[in-house]
Amino acid sequence: MEVESSGSSPTAAAFPRFLSSQHHHERKNDGHADQDHSFPLLKMVKPSAPLSFSPLSFSPATADDADEDLQFFVRLLAGESLVIHARPTDTVDSVIERIEKVTGIPGCQQRLIYRGRQLQGDSTLLDSAVKKDTTLQLTCRLRSTDQPTCWRVVSDLISSICFLITAAPGSRARVRQWNTVDLLVKRFLANTLLDSDADKKKISARLHVFILAGAPSELVKLYLSPVVENSMIAAGAIRIFLTSDPDFLPAHMHLHCASIVLTFCKMLVASVGRKDRLYIGCRSTLARLLKLGPPYFVHWTSVHLLTDLQVFIAELVGLADVALSSHTMYISYVVITDLSNFLFAVHHVTQDLKGTDGFLSKNYFDPGYPMYENSIGALHELFLKLLNKVGQCLKRAEDIMDLKGLARCEVQLITWSQLLEVLAVVKVFSDLFEGAGQLLHSLLLKQRRMLNVLLRRAKRDHKLCWFLKYKDVTDFAVRRNLVLMMLPEAKEEDELHEMLIDRSQLLPESFEYIGQVDATELHGGLFMEFKDEEATGPGVLREWFCLLCQAIFNPDNPLFLPCPHDHRRFFPNPASAVDPLHLEYFNFAGRVIALALMHKVQVGVVFDRVFFLQLAGRSITLEDVCDADPFLYRGCKQILEMDEAFLDSDALGLTFTRDIEMLGSKTTVELCPGGKNIIVDSRNREEYVNLLIKHCFVTSISEQIARFAKGFSDFLSNSKDQQFFFNSLDLEDFDRMLGGRNNVITVKEWKEHTEYDGYKSRDRQICWFWKIVEGMSEEQRRVLLFFWTSISRGHSHWPDGSSDPLRHLVELLLEVVRRHDGGRRQRRRRRVEDDARAVLVGEGSRSGDGRGGNGLGRTDLLLEGEVVEKDERVMRGGGMLLMEGRLRMGRGGGGTGGARSGRE
Structure with missing residues (x-):
């Protein structure tokens, strides 16, 4: 039998294809069961001759007709025709097979119609009365279906793919089809998801049409095409399933596509391997979708899905093992993220298998038990492999740090910080199996020293907060760093919440600015200014925090009571519940404390144990x-x-x-x-x-504590973590964060956390500065430190390493007063001396706004001495060295405005 083609090449609309339930049953019998996702790629052949069409004529068959060769036509839906050469004794099925080779349309989907009747596959052309030059109509099997629109769109999609594969490169018809595949995929998704009324069963049934029709295998076959344009078109169409889009794939419905993405993953890994970028993209999307919740897989059971997940996890653990075994111990972020997401998916599946949440007992993963499951046992082995590998890496990093010293390992510490992310994955792994948590805890204790080094330098990442559950592993600096990650991070680009407050109305006006606004408005920066004062900046903000907390916790107010033997320690006053406004102030107080922690300001008050423990959700004894x-x-x-x-x-x-x-x-x-x-x-x-x-x-102050907790939780990334925040700390930790250390401020510690801008530590001017500080009394040092930073006690945020970003910054600016008018110079000198002396003894500046304190943000300190500047003469007596000291924390200085003495 010969096949010729006549006319123009077939278009996308020429090959609509529909699959019936009977066809899929036949495929299962042929070893291509749907649940195995085995979709063989069809081998296509190009048409050997043009398509043609001629009118149909019919007359009854005779015995002599059996010896004559037949030439007849098969008309396609779009009007083009195929020329068929066959013997009368050939069967209709043999004709269909040859049509399949030319068009790529599976024979099981073809139907040949002659004179209004469907020709039976086992009948011969002679029995069917097919004559020379007659025309047969090719149609597709149309069985009853609940999803006719989906089948039609998918059939058009497959027809377009077949055309792109068979069409000659560079043809105009081919160019016109480039966008068709993308458009049909988007149309299919829009019809499936947007018109389904969010009915999960209906969505699942419609999406399954895409798989049943063999569309994934056709797209993968197009992706494998040697024609570059074909590969790009297929990749673009597949990526449509990887990203949500409000027009055809809304984010809240994206999860329903997990089964299709899983099918793509299996086909791509079998055809192009695991290093292919499109496969990696499909794998990452599948992991992300399955993490969201229980998959809507109607055609796969949890057992089968668990087997698939085990394969992906084995792949990723293998990649992690290779990366961690390298010299740099660098592991791809994609590998870490995908592995974590797949493990969350395993949690969903195992919960479905057991019917309840919790650990998998040894019955499932220990080969010695009768309920042992191969997939679960393999997952447990992968957990042990990853746990041991990360332990080896931490030990290797610690050995390198001991050999080189911490200061010389700063660059490597950035790479080693990825080990914390790997440990987070191990933590998710350990939550699956009985006894795995104890193994992880033992590793953390063993590598405690290196872990604390890494965690002190860890950047903001909520995934690290699980370390807070291990207080015997972490130190105070680590716990402080981790809990502060739960609070918003004020950024310079954030819109500032501006406040202008009258000192005489500090508490009520602050209540209006903080307690009566939406909490999200306070998650950015704060801009604070007192009425009728020029001073602004971080120094003024710190002063406001301290003064406001003194007012809130003032024993003369009915909100809080001090402990009899420690007047810095407070707990809620039971009598405060009688006034509803007082309860609003507790909500306000919770916000203020959260803001103080967020801005790293120590306010000089601490909580009593009964108050702290109830915020942590613990019982009182x-x-x-x-x-x-x-x-x-x-x-x-x-x-x-x-x-x-x-x-x-x-x-x-x-x-x-x-x-x-x-x-x-x-x-x-x-x-x-x-x-x-x-x-x-x-x-x-x-x-x-x-x-x-x-x-x-408890009972008498429960409402007050609930209101305070509500205000505090307004600033947590997850409001449900309020008890976890306090439960992660000891009372002593919270005391240091909120009130500072109650120890003596040493000049040595001050020097260790000072950075010089434009000077060196051995410069004469610097030595003079520290000489003055060393000569101060303890109270004078507290006044000076509070003036610059609003901190009068040992600072809990002073770092343990030189790389900590919260270092104090001292800018020393030198000026030599060159005035020939001696009287004017003497008057100016006396004013500067008075201001400096007033600051050092805690009286504040006598110029500027007259208030002194940290609201000024700067002061002029006079150091006696002599200075020689190039050709200038040595100035003695009336000459002087003017040093302006400005100490600030974090981003800015202590503010602007305030004392201007020493400047003309």
């Missing part, structure tokens, strides 16, 4: 209240230690009640139902003490 109420603590201890006989005699007359005095009236409340009738004795005294403590320090 008798020992926790010893600072808040020493009298109650001693009384409860005496009851617990009292002689049983004496207590049982009811000599104390105690019942399960408590007397409360509020607003001048005294009331009695029961600690439990019927408490007034329950006498305290030796058998129930522990219960009595527990209920009394709970009522005094």
Whole structure:
């Protein structure tokens, strides 16, 4: 049988193809089951001759017709025709096979119509009465389907792909088809997703049409084409499934495409390998989609999906192992991210398998147990492999650091920081298996020293916060760095929240600026200015924080009570709940404390243990209240230690009640139902003490703490992490962050955290500066430090290494006053001396705004001496060296404005 073509080349519309359920059943019998995702790439042949068309004529067949060769035509839907040469004894199926070789349309989808009837495949042309020069109509199998539109669009897509593969390179018709594939893919997605009313089952059924019709295999075949344009067209069409688009693939529906992306991954890895960029893109998208939640796979079970995930994870762990074994220990971010996302997908699948969340017991991954699963066992082996590898890398990094010294490893530390990301992946891995968490904890303890070095320098990344659960591994500097990552980071490009506040109305006006606005407006920078004052900048902002916290926690206000033996330590006042406005102020106080931590300002107040523990979500015991109420603590201890006989005699007359005095009236409340009738004795005294403590320090201030916690959580990246924030710290950690260290400020420590701009540490001017500081009393040093930084105590944010960005910066600017008018010079000198002396003794500047303190942001310090500048004469007596000291933290200096003495 010979086949010729006549007319123009077939267009995309010439080959619509529809698959029936019967066809897929036949494919399964042929070893091409859909669940195996095995879509053989069709081999195409180019048409050998032009297409033609001629009218149909028909007459009954005779015996003589069997000996004559036939030439007839097969008309395609678009009007073109194929010329067929065959013998009358050839079957209709044989004709269909030859049409498939020319058009690429699978034979099972073809139907030949002659004189209004479908020709049966096992009939011969003679039996079908096919004569010379007659025309047969080629159609596609049309079975009943719930998704006719999807089938039609996919059929058009496949026809376009077939045409691009068979058409001659450079032909005009081929050029016209370049955009057709992309448009048809987008049309299919739009019809599938946007018109489905968000019905998950309907979406899944429609998307499955894409796979059933063999569209992924056709696109991959086009991608493998030696014609560059074909490969680019296919890659573009496949990438449509990799990125959401509001016009045809909304982000909230992207997850439904996971099954199609998985099919692309399997086909690409089998045809082009795992290093292909398109495959890597499909793999990353699949991992990202599956992380979002349980996959909407109707045609794959969790067991089969787990097997697929295990293959991807094995691939990525292998890549990680190779990268970590290299000299640099550098691992691709894509590998880390994909591995983490696939592991989250495994969590979803295993949860579906077990029906509940939690660890996989040894029954699943230990070969010695009867419920052992190969895929789960393989995943456990991969966990152990990655855990051991990252442990070896941490040890190798520590050895290099010990050999070279920390200062010479700064560049390598940047690369080694990736080990923290690998450990985060190991943490996700460990959450799968019973006992894996203990193995990870042992590794962290063993490599504690190197981990703390890396974590102190870690950049902002919420994925590292899981280290906070291991307090026995981390030190204070690490915990402080990690919890601050949970707060917003004020950036210079952020819009500033501007405040203009009257000092005499500090608390109410600050409440309006902070407590009555949307919290997101405060996540950027703050610009603070006091009315009728020129000073602005970070120094003024720090002063405002300190003054505001002093006002909020002032014992004369009804919000907080100080501890009797430590007036810097506060807890909520139970009586403050009587006024609803007071509760609003607790919300405001929570915001202020969060802002102070966010801007790294120490406000000089700390929390009592009962306050801190409840913010952390922990329970309160008798020992926790010893600072808040020493009298109650001693009384409860005496009851617990009292002689049983004496207590049982009811000599104390105690019942399960408590007397409360509020607003001048005294009331009695029961600690439990019927408490007034329950006498305290030796058998129930522990219960009595527990209920009394709970009522005094939990029940009575629960609403205040809830409001404070709400205000604080307004500044967390995840408001649900409020308890985790406080639970990640010890009370001593929070004291240092909020109130600073209560130790003596040493000049040595000050020098270690000072950076010189334009000077060296041994310059004469620098030596003079430190000589003055060393000669100050401890109180004078506190005043000087507070003047520049609003910090009067040892600074908890002073770094442990020279690379810490929170170093203090001292800019020393020198001026030699060259004035020939001696009287004028003497008057100026006296004014400068007065200002400098006032600052050093804590009186503030006598010029400028007259307030002094950190609001000035700068001061002029006079150092006696002599200076020779080039050709200038030596100035003695009336001559002087003017040093302006400006110390600032973070981005800016201590502010502008304020004292201007020493400048004319």
